[in-house]
Amino acid sequence: MTTIHREIHTDAEGFLTEYDEWTDDLAVQLAAGIGIELSDEHWKAIRFLREDYPTHGETATLRRVSTLAGIPVKQLFALFPGKPAKKMAYVAGLPKPRGCV
Amino acid sequence: MKRLVILGGGTAGTVVANKLRRRLVLEDWRITVIDRVPDHLYQPGLLFVPFGGREDLLKPRRRLLRAGIELLIGEVAAVDPERKSVKLLDGDVVCYDYLVIATGTSSRPDQTPGMLGAEWRHSIHDFYTYDGAFALRDALQGFTGGRLVVHVVEQPIKCPVAPLEFTFLAEAFFRWREMRDQVEIVYVTPLDGAFTKPIASRYLGRLLDERKITVETDFLVERVDADRKTLVSYDEREIGYDLLVTVPLNMGADFIGASGLGDELNYVPVDKHTLQSRAHPDIFAIGDANDLPTSKAGSVAHFSSEIFVENFFQYVEGLAMTHRFDGHANCFVETGDGKGLLIDFNYDTEPLPGRFPFGRLGPLSLLHETKANHWGKLAFRWIYWNLLVKGRWLPIPSRMSMSGKHRPDEEVRP
Ligand SMILES: Cc1cc2nc3c(=O)[nH]c(=O)nc-3n(C[C@H](O)[C@H](O)[C@H](O)COP(=O)(O)OP(=O)(O)OC[C@H]3O[C@@H](n4cnc5c(N)ncnc54)[C@H](O)[C@@H]3O)c2cc1C
Numbered sequence: 001m002t003t004i005h006r007e008i009h010t011d012a013e014g015f016l017t018e019y020d021e022w023t024d025d026l027a028v029q030l031a032a033g034i035g036i037e038l039s040d041e042h043w044k045a046i047r048f049l050r051e052d053y054p055t056h057g058e059t060a061t062l063r064r065v066s067t068l069a070g071i072p073v074k075q076l077f078a079l080f081p082g083k084p085a086k087k088m089a090y091v092a093g094l095p096k097p098r099g100c101v
Numbered sequence: 102m103k104r105l106v107i108l109g110g111g112t113a114g115t116v117v118a119n120k121l122r123r124r125l126v127l128e129d130w131r132i133t134v135i136d137r138v139p140d141h142l143y144q145p146g147l148l149f150v151p152f153g154g155r156e157d158l159l160k161p162r163r164r165l166l167r168a169g170i171e172l173l174i175g176e177v178a179a180v181d182p183e184r185k186s187v188k189l190l191d192g193d194v195v196c197y198d199y200l201v202i203a204t205g206t207s208s209r210p211d212q213t214p215g216m217l218g219a220e221w222r223h224s225i226h227d228f229y230t231y232d233g234a235f236a237l238r239d240a241l242q243g244f245t246g247g248r249l250v251v252h253v254v255e256q257p258i259k260c261p262v263a264p265l266e267f268t269f270l271a272e273a274f275f276r277w278r279e280m281r282d283q284v285e286i287v288y289v290t291p292l293d294g295a296f297t298k299p300i301a302s303r304y305l306g307r308l309l310d311e312r313k314i315t316v317e318t319d320f321l322v323e324r325v326d327a328d329r330k331t332l333v334s335y336d337e338r339e340i341g342y343d344l345l346v347t348v349p350l351n352m353g354a355d356f357i358g359a360s361g362l363g364d365e366l367n368y369v370p371v372d373k374h375t376l377q378s379r380a381h382p383d384i385f386a387i388g389d390a391n392d393l394p395t396s397k398a399g400s401v402a403h404f405s406s407e408i409f410v411e412n413f414f415q416y417v418e419g420l421a422m423t424h425r426f427d428g429h430a431n432c433f434v435e436t437g438d439g440k441g442l443l444i445d446f447n448y449d450t451e452p453l454p455g456r457f458p459f460g461r462l463g464p465l466s467l468l469h470e471t472k473a474n475h476w477g478k479l480a481f482r483w484i485y486w487n488l489l490v491k492g493r494w495l496p497i498p499s500r501m502s503m504s505g506k507h508r509p510d511e512e513v514r515p
Pocket of ligand 1: 108109110111112113114135136137138143144145146147148175176177178203204205206228229230259260263354355356387388389390397398399400401402431432433
């Protein structure tokens with residue numbers, strides 16, 4: 001059996017550092033690790049983040065997800081409780097959202 | 102004759118217009134600046150207005166722009182990048198060969214439910230606008246005690262340190278009025294700490310702590326319940342206030358969104374090294390109006406304008422643009438009692454402690470409270486009006502330097 005840690009590169013907080021090392025299976029495991037079982041709604045947000053990142057060059061903010069993917073911020077809080085921006089990025093295998101200097 | 106049109110005659114628009122007018126031949130280039138209002142506002146001065154400062158806030162744009170620059174007063178309603186034209190609200194159409202968007206960012210209290218209403222400018226205030234800063238001055242004068250909540254709706258905002266500075270100044274203000282024990286001060290932020298970058302966040306967090314200012318982090322406001330004087334977050338936390346000083350959502354100009362040139366906050370996506378629009382090569386966006394991953398600040402508007410101007414000459418000659426903006430930002434942070442600190446950073450290097458701008462000679466100190474830094478901040482007003490917006494030389498290079506900086510865990514020799 002392989003553990004996820006052998007296959008992926010992460011930063012000190014566990015965020016993936018290589019875009020291409022992410023897979024759907026990995027997302028399921030990462031989500032389970034923070035107590036989230038992925039539903040279709042979760043996947044909609046995650047797919048948007050994955051697709052947006054290569055062209056936009058930054059992890060999408062909650063506002064960007066809500067405006068462009070049409071998922072209200074309130075719902076993002078329900079899907080990824082506590083710190084939705086961070087949790088979404090973590091599961092989607094993207095860098096931790098930059099706090100904007 | 103070629104025509105360059107600059108939308109917005111604030112910090113960036115004025116610097117760019119003045120620098121280019123000096124070097125573009127008058128007979129070959131027509132330069133037009135369009136702004137909705139005739140006066141230029143020195144926005145860093147707004148921070149001091151609530152505490153009584155009011156000098157040199159406004160100057161006529163015409164006087165700040167060199168001769169040979171055309172100034173149009175009017176509201177931009179739309180840009181048509183295919184036809185290369187700008188439409189004003191009054192119906193006029195202005196055509197361009199090259200366009201610079203420098204319309205900045207502004208406060209949008211209308212974007213948070215409950216913020217605008219009967220309590221706006223009574224128990225709910227802002228200091229990011231001229232009228233707001235003056236209304237807040239009256240509110241502070243009349244404040245008899247209770248809970249003051251300083252609040253940021255969402256990042257990015259222009260001058261991201263300004264709400265912290267306001268908090269420090271308010272704390273000192275109440276102390277000087279001998280009523281500090283009657284005022285509870287709470288700083289409410291959507292970030293997970295006092296500031297965005299870890300080292301500066303630690304320093305600033307410590308200053309808040311010393312001043313007995315409570316920090317409420319990760320608070321993303323959903324609405325203001327003005328009747329109950331309460332902020333309500335998306336995760337249903339509530340924070341009550343007697344006096345709320347908020348920094349509303351900051352957004353780029355509406356015409357940018359309406360013309361299909363903006364992102365979700367009406368900022369123009371640009372190449373982060375050249376400021377060229379990613380969608381239309383003849384459009385550049387300078388200053389707060391673009392989506393650069395650095396602070397929205399006057400210093401950034403200034404440093405990036407220098408890079409843009411050098412590149413512009415190459416671009417109009419059909420050459421490759423070789424100058425690259427590094428995200429350099431430099432901000433004074435007022436901390437109250439006539440002191441301040443200074444931060445200096447770029448895309449890759451977070452604010453570090455040390456000395457500035459002449460290496461170990463200083464005379465200013467980075468991430469460390471001194472009186473000299475406070476005087477630096479006040480001197481900045483003179484520099485702004487007389488050197489910066491005029492496009493004259495400044496003693497700070499547009500690229501960030503590591504000279505004088507050190508990581509906190511590194512040994513420093515005196
Ligand atoms: C309270 C406060 C304190 C600050 N302190 C500091 C500081 O200490 N140091 C620092 O470096 N920066 C500071 N800043 C930030 C600084 O003022 C801005 O970052 C800087 O002015 C940005 O320049 P700009 O040219 O991009 O935008 P602006 O200077 O805001 O100019 C934009 C211009 O566009 C015009 N405009 C907008 N929309 C339209 C339209 N549709 N049609 C026509 N005209 C339009 C506006 O009238 C305005 O003149 C502070 C800001 C605030 C609010």
